[in-house]
Amino acid sequence: MSEPTVTITRRGADRLAGGHPWIYRSDLAGEPRLAGGEVVRVVDARGWFRGRAFYSSKSQIALRQLTREDLACDRDFFAARIRAAKELREATFPGADAWRAVHGEADLLPGLVVDRYGDYLSVQLLTQGAEARRDLFRELLEEIYRPRGIVERSDAKVRLLEGLEQRKGLLAGQVPERVEYHEGEVVLQVDLMAGQKTGGFLDQRENRLALAPYARGVGLDCFSYVGGFALQLARGCQKVTAVEISEQMAPLIRDNARANGAAHLEVVTANAFDFLKQKTESAERYDIIVLDPPAFAKSKASVPAAERGYKEINLRGLQLLKPGGVLVSASCSFHLDEAHFEEILRSAAADSKRDVQIIEKRGAGRDHPVLLGVRETRYLKCFILRVA
Numbered sequence: 385m386s387e388p389t390v391t392i393t394r395r396g397a398d399r400l401a402g403g404h405p406w407i408y409r410s411d412l413a414g415e416p417r418l419a420g421g422e423v424v425r426v427v428d429a430r431g432w433f434r435g436r437a438f439y440s441s442k443s444q445i446a447l448r449q450l451t452r453e454d455l456a457c458d459r460d461f462f463a464a465r466i467r468a469a470k471e472l473r474e475a476t477f478p479g480a481d482a483w484r485a486v487h488g489e490a491d492l493l494p495g496l497v498v499d500r501y502g503d504y505l506s507v508q509l510l511t512q513g514a515e516a517r518r519d520l521f522r523e524l525l526e527e528i529y530r531p532r533g534i535v536e537r538s539d540a541k542v543r544l545l546e547g548l549e550q551r552k553g554l555l556a557g558q559v560p561e562r563v564e565y566h567e568g569e570v571v572l573q574v575d576l577m578a579g580q581k582t583g584g585f586l587d588q589r590e591n592r593l594a595l596a597p598y599a600r601g602v603g604l605d606c607f608s609y610v611g612g613f614a615l616q617l618a619r620g621c622q623k624v625t626a627v628e629i630s631e632q633m634a635p636l637i638r639d640n641a642r643a644n645g646a647a648h649l650e651v652v653t654a655n656a657f658d659f660l661k662q663k664t665e666s667a668e669r670y671d672i673i674v675l676d677p678p679a680f681a682k683s684k685a686s687v688p689a690a691e692r693g694y695k696e697i698n699l700r701g702l703q704l705l706k707p708g709g710v711l712v713s714a715s716c717s718f719h720l721d722e723a724h725f726e727e728i729l730r731s732a733a734a735d736s737k738r739d740v741q742i743i744e745k746r747g748a749g750r751d752h753p754v755l756l757g758v759r760e761t762r763y764l765k766c767f768i769l770r771v772a
């Protein structure tokens with residue numbers, strides 16, 4: 385039986401050689417007649433072997449490279465990849481009980497995302513290749529992690545580009561409504577089934593932990609979700625306000641505050657834009673403010689509107705700080721890169737007529753590695769600024 389083989393153009397081969405694991409449909413020589421989700425042999429226009437990849441029959445990203453070597457992409461292959469990803473996390477975060485366990489392409493496992501929250505896993509299968517290995521990945525994750533339960537959160541929109549329906553449910557074992565894990569001294573509860581993404585935002589975990597040296601006085605956490613930043617602030621601040629638009633989140637933030645003995649954490653259900661505007665018109669000022677909004681630029685077309693949104697909240701954030709105050713400002717919009725975001729912050733600082741220092745420029749945590757050569761894996765920016 386001959387192995388399914390896909391021929392790529394010279395441009396496609398150059399792209400792989402440059403370190404990018406994706407081949408677009410326009411860089412295939414001809415239209416392969418293959419089922420989606422298969423592992424295929426990739427050859428260039430001269431017929432030379434270029435590796436193995438997942439083939440998608442629907443997506444514009446036709447191939448996602450698994451290996452450039454002549455390796456069989458079998459059970460052992462995938463097990464080794466998941467184990468290698470786990471070893472990196474265990475070495476980076478000794479003793480931690482939560483991290484992104486598999487970060488798709490960046491862990492050489494295209495389309496597979498796995499987050500670990502304490503004794504539970506939350507999984508996203510985002511490509512036809514990952515979807516076709518659903519049972520295999522479940523088995524390997526059970527074997528390697530021995531979790532009490534696994535939730536599947538394959539309800540991300542990108543699945544539609546692969547011709548896959550949205551799916552969410554229990555994949556293995558049992559999972560309680562609220563799952564507990566730790567961020568340093570803080571204990572957090574998240575809802576893996578009903579929460580956003582995989583249940584939480586682990587990409588900001590290290591940034592939340594990085595706030596300890598700055599947390600003092602009066603703190604404000606806008607776009608708070610389950611209160612992760614607010615709880616880190618509460619460890620050093622006398623008073624903290626968490627602002628979150630979703631009414632459903634308030635009880636969870638309050639329970640999280642209670643579990644951490646943070647009686648000085650107040651929850652406000654409000655639109656952060658309105659809240660910030662109202663506060664700038666009052667006399668209240670803060671020592672530290674966190675702005676961690678959802679992606680305002682979800683597409684290239686929405687970049688101008690996103691710019692205005694980021695500008696507004698950051699301008700107000702800077703205006704609301706006491707002298708010496710700290711602004712922690714994040715953007716997870718992939719369509720707006722770090723230089724662009726920094727320019728928006730500069731412009732907000734100029735309008736605030738204050739001198740603003742960059743103390744730290746951070747990105748996603750080390751459990752969300754960036755593949756050199758793959759801009760798509762670099763999306764999160766987190767600046768720590770200080771009003772001089």
Ligand code: SAH
Binds near residue numbers: 629676
């Ligand atoms: N800071 C959080 C993650 C934020 S995700 C953490 O560290 O875990 C973005 C959050 O902003 C979501 O919970 C969403 O419900 C909320 N949100 C979206 N628009 C908002 C708005 N205009 N005002 C306040 N909260 C908003």
